[in-house]
Amino acid sequence: MIRAENLSKIYGNNELRVTALDNVSISINDGDFIAIVGSSGAGKSTLLYQLSFLDEPSSGELFFLNEQTSHLNQTQKARLRLNELGYVFQDYALLPELSSIDNVALPMLMQGMKTSLALYKSKQALQRVGLAEKTANFPSQLSGGQQQRVAIARAIAHDPHVIFADEPTANLDSASGRLVMDAFVELNKEGQTIVMVTHEEEYANYAKRIVTMKDGRIVLDSMR
Numbered sequence: 001m002i003r004a005e006n007l008s009k010i011y012g013n014n015e016l017r018v019t020a021l022d023n024v025s026i027s028i029n030d031g032d033f034i035a036i037v038g039s040s041g042a043g044k045s046t047l048l049y050q051l052s053f054l055d056e057p058s059s060g061e062l063f064f065l066n067e068q069t070s071h072l073n074q075t076q077k078a079r080l081r082l083n084e085l086g087y088v089f090q091d092y093a094l095l096p097e098l099s100s101i102d103n104v105a106l107p108m109l110m111q112g113m114k115t116s117l118a119l120y121k122s123k124q125a126l127q128r129v130g131l132a133e134k135t136a137n138f139p140s141q142l143s144g145g146q147q148q149r150v151a152i153a154r155a156i157a158h159d160p161h162v163i164f165a166d167e168p169t170a171n172l173d174s175a176s177g178r179l180v181m182d183a184f185v186e187l188n189k190e191g192q193t194i195v196m197v198t199h200e201e202e203y204a205n206y207a208k209r210i211v212t213m214k215d216g217r218i219v220l221d222s223m224r
């Protein structure tokens with residue numbers, strides 16, 4: 001689905017030069033549930049950002065559905081991110097003045113989808129993460145774990161090929177974190193491909209495939 005060949009990412013220059021990603025090759029396959037693990041500074045977020053087209057690698061090639069992507073311009077990449085991929089961040093990034101369903105619908109409305117269809121898809125997505133009863137709640141009326149599940153609903157509502165999550169449980173207590181992971185497991189069972197960064201082993205164990213990074217390289221890639 002997404003294939004990376006010899007990706008490198010170098011920040012800064014001269015004595016401030018940091019090789020955050022060092023010749024990494026990896027394939028994300030249909031149906032994968034991947035946890036990217038490793039210590040702080042290992043390059044986990046950097047890898048996720050390159051694989052999800054949020055950033056530009058310094059060198060290497062990324063293939064999306066077997067097509068080379070280096071020739072895509074910024075507009076085409078933005079379209080790919082909006083239409084084909086989904087993102088979950090650790091701070092949820094919900095708009096406080098919008099209800100759950102409106103938060104989920106907003107990106108699709110901005111893409112020009114008809115309101116009735118966007119609301120229908122949003123309701124379905126909220127159902128899939130166990131929040132059917134909370135469609136009218138505002139973020140301030142939800143727990144952290146529920147807010148993160150709204151963010152997951154927003155990431156999946158447009159049926160993306162892959163959803164990417166960087167430390168989605170970082171701001172949650174362990175009970176809420178487990179509920180978020182349960183939602184990922186359910187979505188993955190339904191066929192959703194997921195790539196998640198975490199530094200907590202407990203959460204990595206929900207994934208089916210664990211990619212371990214060290215010093216900008218993948219040192220282990222194993223199925224559980």
Ligand SMILES: Nc1ncnc2c1ncn2[C@@H]1O[C@H](COP(=O)(O)OP(=O)(O)OP(=O)(O)O)[C@@H](O)[C@H]1O
Pocket residue numbers: 011012018019020038039040041042043044045046047199
């Ligand atoms: N924008 C940047 N400018 C300069 N160096 C950066 C930048 N982003 C990351 N780095 C460096 O690249 C390396 C990898 O960082 P990255 O954020 O990918 O690590 P990580 O594995 O996600 O760590 P953490 O678990 O702390 O989030 C680190 O040495 C970091 O300091």
Ligand SMILES: [Mg+2]
Pocket residue numbers: 044045046197
């Ligand atoms: Mg990180």
